[in-house]
Each structure stands twice: as structure tokens, then as C-alpha cells.
Amino acid sequence: MIVEWKKEHSKVKIYVEGELWRSVSPRLFGKNPDFDVQNLKELEELEYRQTMLFAVRSLSAKAQHSTELRKKLRDLGASSSAIEQVLSELQRLGYLDDDEWLDFYVRAQISRNLGKYAIQQKLRMKGIPLDQCEELLDRYLTSESQEEQIKSLLKTKYRHKDLSDPKQKQQVIAALARRGFSWELVQSVLLQD
Template identity: 35%
Template sequence: MSYTDDERIRAKRRALYILAQRDHSKKELYDKLIKNYPPDLCEMVVGLMCEHDLINEEKYTEKLYRAYINKGWGKSKIRFELRRKGLPDSLISQQEEEYDTEDFIDEIMHLVDKKYASKLDFSDYKSVQRVTAALARRGFAYDDIKLALSRIKDGDYDEYDE
């Protein structure tokens, strides 16, 4: 279908306005444009934004992954959120490779020290279960949580003794 210059210009301006607020994935931009414009015009505008490097999903994935780790999220919650934003699995996997299990274990230990230390009593099974459940809700793997708690119990967390 052919669109007037005015329709194309309005759609491009809207896309530029949206991208000026913050970075977006192709899917996010498309989902915002589709509310006001026909599908093929939206696809054309999204393609144009990619051509001009105004949408760079690789940088966006990297930026979000780092931000979510800083929020104290685990790998599974981060993966879920990035998929929800429409980012490709290949880019998500690429980021996961850069952050190994040890990084997540360190993050768990830091979170426990910062947020859950007062609630954690290794002599009380329910206390350990509550902290484990809280960490699992943040998206950390059970095995990573178990290992981090084991290290804390053994006193093997010197960098958090500050």
C-alpha cells in the first residue's frame, strides 16, 4: 500500500520521538507505532530506524543485561524480561556467556549480605528456605543460591565483610 508523504513523515517523527526518550528494540518500537499507523508503514519505519542505527539491539541487550544484573536479578528473570522486550535469543545468549555463574554467585552473596543477612539464620531451616525462595523469585538458579549460601555459611565471603 502506498502512503502519502505526510503519513510517512508523521510516522518517522513519532518513531524519532519515541527513540529520543530511551532505547527500544524493534518489537517495542513497532508495538508503539502500530497503535496509530498501519502494519506495513510501521515495518518500513522500524527498518529505516535500524538502517540509520537508531535501533541497535546488540547494544540495547548489553545495556539492559548490565542494568538488570545491577538490580540484583538472576539469569532466568533477565532472560524472561529481554525476551518480553522482543530481543533475539542469540543476543541474550551472547550476554549470558559474558557473565558466568561465578558472577551470579557473587551477586547472590552480595544481595544476602546487603538485604537478607538479618533474616538469615542457618540454624533455622525455614529462615534459609525463605531467603532461598526470595532469591529464586529474583531469577537466580537454585544451584547457584545453594552454593552462595554454603559459602556464606562457611565464612567464604571476605569481599563482603566491609
């Protein structure tokens, strides 16, 4: 079996017997790949091994949700079957645990004093479904805990702001809204003080 490759722009195009097999990132097989394979099955096994190697390296650098890792592997040009095999194997081995990652990520964002809407937006940008985001945030963030976060921020970060001055008060409200706290919640905390 004849396997050739050509580098075109930022991709490596792999040809099997003169037919385009796949267009991939050079990060998958390397800049100068050596395809020492006898048949298509061996080529697919090589693709699986290289995809697994990339995924393990990526996870060793940073914990990720399977959706985020799937997107990275898809952007590399790996086949859907190789991606799904790799993800299921990583989950089986315990290297990829979506529930654990979500719990850790949400707790880390809460410790950064971010509100519900900011955390929800970050999760959505990582490809987490809205219903799963809401369920998770409802588990960790009650209105009481968010009120405590706002009070803590008012006592620390915004302690030098004069909340009796309408302009400074509006600046604090806007800053808290950017942190993901609802306007109603911020107003209720400010009225308590």
C-alpha cells in the same frame, strides 16, 4: 482524491474514495487529521512522516529495541511498509541500535542484582528471541559472577536473616529465586557459607 475519516471508539478510520484505507490510532495522525493530499502516494508519504515522527518521539523518551518499537508502531495501525521504512532509516541514522540497547539493558539489569532467569524473562517479554537472550546472558553472566551477586545480596539485603533458621533460610532462597537465580546456584552459595 477524496479522503475522509471517522472516529470510531479508540480508532480513526480513514476512507479513500469511499473505501476503507486504514484504521489507526488517533496518536498517528492526530484527533482531527487534515489530509491535504492529491493521490494515494502522497497519503502513504504522509503516513511515513507521521510514523517517523511518532518513532522519534518514542525513542527520545526511552531507548528501545527495534522489536519493541515495531510492536508500538503496529499497535498504532501504521502499515508494515511504513514501519519497516522507518526502522531501517532510524538504524541507518544511528538512532536505533539493537546490539547497543541489548548490552545496556543487560548491564542495567545485572546492576540491579537480577539473576540470569529474571533478565532472560524480561528480554523475552520485550520480544527478544530465546537464542539471542541466552547468547547475550552467557557473555555477561558466568556462574562465578552470579555467585558473587548472591554473596553480595546475602551480605547486604539479607544480612539480618538468620540462615540457621529453616524458615528464614527458605524465605531467602525464595527471594533469590524470584530475582532469577537458580536453586542449585543459591544452594551451592549457601553451603559455602
